[in-house]
Amino acid sequence: MNRRNFVTAFASLAAVRSLLATAGETRSPIGICTFSCHQQWKAVQAGDPAVKFTDAASFYRYARQLGAEGVQTPLRSKDSNLAKQIRAMVEQNGGYYEGDLRMPRNESDVAEFESDARLALEAGATVARAVFTSGRRYEAMHSAEDFRAFQTQTETSLALVEPVLRKHRLKLAIENHKDYTADELVALMRKMSSEWIGVLLDTGNNIALLDEPHAAVEALAPFALSVHLKDMAVQPSDDGFLLSEVPLGTGVLDLPRIITALRKANPSIVFNLEMATRDPLRVPCLKDAYFATMPEQKGARLDATIAWVNANPAKQLLPRVNGKSIAQILTEEETNNRVCLGWMRRNLLV
Numbered sequence: 001m002n003r004r005n006f007v008t009a010f011a012s013l014a015a016v017r018s019l020l021a022t023a024g025e026t027r028s029p030i031g032i033c034t035f036s037c038h039q040q041w042k043a044v045q046a047g048d049p050a051v052k053f054t055d056a057a058s059f060y061r062y063a064r065q066l067g068a069e070g071v072q073t074p075l076r077s078k079d080s081n082l083a084k085q086i087r088a089m090v091e092q093n094g095g096y097y098e099g100d101l102r103m104p105r106n107e108s109d110v111a112e113f114e115s116d117a118r119l120a121l122e123a124g125a126t127v128a129r130a131v132f133t134s135g136r137r138y139e140a141m142h143s144a145e146d147f148r149a150f151q152t153q154t155e156t157s158l159a160l161v162e163p164v165l166r167k168h169r170l171k172l173a174i175e176n177h178k179d180y181t182a183d184e185l186v187a188l189m190r191k192m193s194s195e196w197i198g199v200l201l202d203t204g205n206n207i208a209l210l211d212e213p214h215a216a217v218e219a220l221a222p223f224a225l226s227v228h229l230k231d232m233a234v235q236p237s238d239d240g241f242l243l244s245e246v247p248l249g250t251g252v253l254d255l256p257r258i259i260t261a262l263r264k265a266n267p268s269i270v271f272n273l274e275m276a277t278r279d280p281l282r283v284p285c286l287k288d289a290y291f292a293t294m295p296e297q298k299g300a301r302l303d304a305t306i307a308w309v310n311a312n313p314a315k316q317l318l319p320r321v322n323g324k325s326i327a328q329i330l331t332e333e334e335t336n337n338r339v340c341l342g343w344m345r346r347n348l349l350v
Contacts, residue, residue, distance in 0.1 A: 028263065029096055030344040031070035032063045032337060033129075033228055033272040039333045043326060050327065052334075056123075057085050060097065066334070067341040070096030072129055072226065072272045075119055083123040090124045096270065098226055099128030101172070103157045114164045127171045127225050127270070129200045132157070136178040136208060138283075138290045147293035150179070158192050165196035173200035173225035178208045181294065182216035189223045198225035202274065203258050204232040207243055208283050209294070210301035212308070217258050221265035228274035229344070231255060233314040235280070239287050241309045242280035244318040247336055248273075248343040252312040259348065271348055275340045277333040280318045 034041065037059070043051045053059040056075050063071045070090070075083060090097050099120030104113045120128050132154045133140060141147050158174075165172050176185055176199060189199065201224040206216040213232070231251030235242040248255060262269055284290050285305065291298045321329045 028259070028348040029069050029268075029270045030341065030348050031068040031072065031096065031098075031270060031272045032066065032341065033072040033274050034059075034074065034100065035228075036273050036275050036337055036340075037062075037333065039277055039321075039326075039329050043330060048326060050330065055082065057082055057089065060086055060089055060095070064093065064095065066337055067345060068273070069094070070098070070270070072098035072100060072270075074100035075116070075123060078115070078119070080119065080122060083119045087122065087124040097124045098173075098270065098272070099123065099125040099170075101128045101130050103130050103132060104160050105153065105157060107160065110160050110164065113161060114168075117164060117168055117170050121168055121170055125170065127173055129173050129175060129226065131175045131177045131179075133177065133179050137180075137293055138208075138285075141293045142289070143292055144295075154188070155191075158188075158197060162192070162194050162197060166194070170196070171225050172197050174198070175200040175228070176202050176205050176216070176220060178205050181209050181297070182206050182211045182219045186219050186223070199223040200226050200228065201262065202228040202230065203253060203255075204230045204243075204245065207232060207234070207305075208281065210285060210297050210305045212301075212304070213253055214257055214261075218261045221261045224262055224266055224269060227262060227269060227271045229255075229259075229271045230274045230276075233318055234309045234312060235314050235318055236306075236309055237282065240283045240285035240290070241306070242318055243283055244280040244314075245274070245276045245278075246314075246319065247275065248340045250315060252314075255347070271344060273337065273340050273344060275336045277319070277321060277329065277336050279320045279322050 040051055040053065044054055053062040055077065056073050059073055060071050086097050089095065101113065101116050101120065104110050117128065133150065141150060161172060174197065176182065180188065185199065189197070199220050201217065201220050203217055204213065207213050229248070230245050231248045231253050233244045233246045233251045285302060321332070
């Protein structure tokens with residue numbers, strides 16, 4: 001029996017992953033995360049009639065049409081029927097669902113977190129993503145005191161969720177979300193030391209904190225429970241550099257090195273595409289305010305990062321959406337996702 005027949009013979013991809021890992025196989029499930037389609041989701045919220053999906057279940061169907069095996073997305077609903085619908089689709093076609101949960105800030109938030117975790121499990125998730133903050137460290141925090149307060153809050157949140165995760169046997173993957181440097185996040189994972197808490201490893205985010213991207217991936221890989229796979233392009237600017245997601249294989253990242261490190265650490269890890277179609281992000285690392293929460297990075301990483309940016313110019317103009325129509329943006333986003341998923345099928349489904 002060949003690999004394709006073997007995989008489709010099982011209703012549950014989780015069983016397939018386990019068997020492949022035991023056999024030493026290197027096949028990596030591929031899918032897509034919510035933010036790879038964030039322009040479509042914005043159109044959904046705006047009531048645009050041209051949208052390709054409207055909820056988590058139709059997003060899963062859309063992702064399968066694009067060539068993904070599964071999705072990582074919040075349910076956006078408290079309806080158990082929606083969760084059951086997603087699980088039925090996953091089991092029918094051998095796909096997967098990874099959840100996306102909001103972290104509690106205090107004990108009064110725990111009940112809602114547990115309810116959402118139950119729904120994610122009902123939808124078929126064994127892993128769910130979470131973030132500590134939606135803001136970038138150098139934009140949302142303005143002093144060392146701000147960052148220490150953030151650290152205290154994150155440790156409180158993790159202590160609140162760990163018993164819930166252990167009780168329900170759901171693993172929580174915390175994204176490196178331009179908040180903690182790689183070394184800081186490694187230290188946090190070691191401090192928590194729970195099999196139910198790990199990292200959602202975004203392959204490009206830590207560039208914005210001046211971490212060398214491959215070293216960041218290799219440091220975080222032992223804790224990785226899931227992946228946001230992306231390639232990046234950089235361009236010098238007057239206040240630092242610009243940072244953009246670009247189609248896989250066209251940017252500055254050594255994707256084979258990254259994939260090898262992640263597979264070695266976790267042979268059954270899922271690779272979720274995050275190809276954000278948007279304007280470049282500005283990383284103002286030549287301004288003093290950028291280092292307000294991490295002064296040690298200025299001496300340790302600034303010169304090396306600027307040298308790396310200058311040595312790796314973008315192969316083409318950085319992508320932009322500003323000034324384009326919604327229809328143009330949605331078309332570009334879908335094209336980007338199709339191209340990237342094609343790359344993933346060629347390079348990961350082996």
